[in-house]
Amino acid sequence: MTISKALTIAGSDSGGGAGIQADLKTFQELGAYGMSAITAVTAQNTLGVHGVYPVSIEGIVQQIDAIGEDLGTDALKTGMLFSGEVIEAVSERIHHYGWENIVVDPVMIAKGGAKLLQDEAIRALKEKLLPLTSVITPNIPEAEVLTEMKISSLDDRRKAAKQLMGMGAKAVVIKGGHADDKEVIDLFFDGTTCEELMSPRIETLHTHGTGCTFSAAITAQLANGMTMRDAVLTAKEFIRAAIEDGLGIGGGHGPTNHWAYNKRGEK
Numbered sequence: 001m002t003i004s005k006a007l008t009i010a011g012s013d014s015g016g017g018a019g020i021q022a023d024l025k026t027f028q029e030l031g032a033y034g035m036s037a038i039t040a041v042t043a044q045n046t047l048g049v050h051g052v053y054p055v056s057i058e059g060i061v062q063q064i065d066a067i068g069e070d071l072g073t074d075a076l077k078t079g080m081l082f083s084g085e086v087i088e089a090v091s092e093r094i095h096h097y098g099w100e101n102i103v104v105d106p107v108m109i110a111k112g113g114a115k116l117l118q119d120e121a122i123r124a125l126k127e128k129l130l131p132l133t134s135v136i137t138p139n140i141p142e143a144e145v146l147t148e149m150k151i152s153s154l155d156d157r158r159k160a161a162k163q164l165m166g167m168g169a170k171a172v173v174i175k176g177g178h179a180d181d182k183e184v185i186d187l188f189f190d191g192t193t194c195e196e197l198m199s200p201r202i203e204t205l206h207t208h209g210t211g212c213t214f215s216a217a218i219t220a221q222l223a224n225g226m227t228m229r230d231a232v233l234t235a236k237e238f239i240r241a242a243i244e245d246g247l248g249i250g251g252g253h254g255p256t257n258h259w260a261y262n263k264r265g266e267k
């Protein structure tokens with residue numbers, strides 16, 4: 001039996017709804033063997049980020065090398081990378097191992113407003129990581145920072161997606177969670193097709209870690225051998241189920257339900 005393997009290079013969320021914890025739960029649910037390299041430890045719950053403790057560059061590289069020199073991976077995602085130095089080191093290691101199926105979730109700010117990426121890191125992200133990227137999955141504010149354009153309309157999103165492709169990403173999903181449309185529209189662009197992936201907007205406070213979970217689902221399905229479009233379509237269903245069947249835990253922005261997608265399939 002061959003098992004598909006997926007790696008997340010991201011921050012730890014002690015509350016378990018976002019970051020490494022959301023990624024590993026999602027990998028497991030979608031049948032990929034999950035591995036992690038932790039870039040920072042956050043003290044976090046549904047009420048906010050209470051502390052950020054970065055791991056040293058040496059510590060991050062050693063974790064990646066431990067995987068690269070032994071287990072290897074079929075796909076990987078990056079989440080909270082925190083600094084330009086980390087982005088440079090991570091990009092160099094991805095290049096070194098010749099890894100493919102690279103999903104970049106350009107995490108910048110947590111839902112409560114805490115900064116998870118320093119301003120000086122944007123340049124490294126564009127110059128070092130984007131050229132290695134199979135798909136980048138910014139939300140609207142992140143896409144605005146990366147493209148330096150204001151995104152109001154769907155047409156702006158199309159322009160931004162094209163610009164991100166021009167920076168080296170092979171595909172782009174601009175997520176619509178932050179827009180105020182009645183439906184949530186995620187814009188998928190792979191250089192030829194530009195598709196609007198629509199789903200009803202679910203009225204809930206409990207969307208902590210939606211972006212992490214979405215990009216982790218894409219990563220798992222790429223590891224499983226799916227095409228990019230099919231991986232993105234599955235991720236959209238996975239996150240929709242996870243938000244719809246929310247767990248209702250914690251006093252603030254609660255986590256999503258990582259079991260929901262499979263539980264529905266069992267019915």
Ligand SMILES: Nc1ncnc2c1ncn2[C@@H]1O[C@H](COP(=O)(O)OP(=O)(O)OP(=O)(O)O)[C@@H](O)[C@H]1O
Binds near residue numbers: 177210214
């Ligand atoms: N209220 C909602 N109803 C339905 N789907 C949603 C809702 N909010 C987010 N999503 C979906 O969740 C995914 C993540 O979108 P979003 O724009 O919230 O990402 P994000 O801001 O990066 O998340 P994070 O809080 O993890 O940083 C997208 O596929 C989006 O369509």
Ligand SMILES: Cc1ncc(CO)c(N)n1
Binds near residue numbers: 208
């Ligand atoms: C560790 C971590 N990564 C990403 C996010 C964004 O949801 C978060 N809140 N925490």
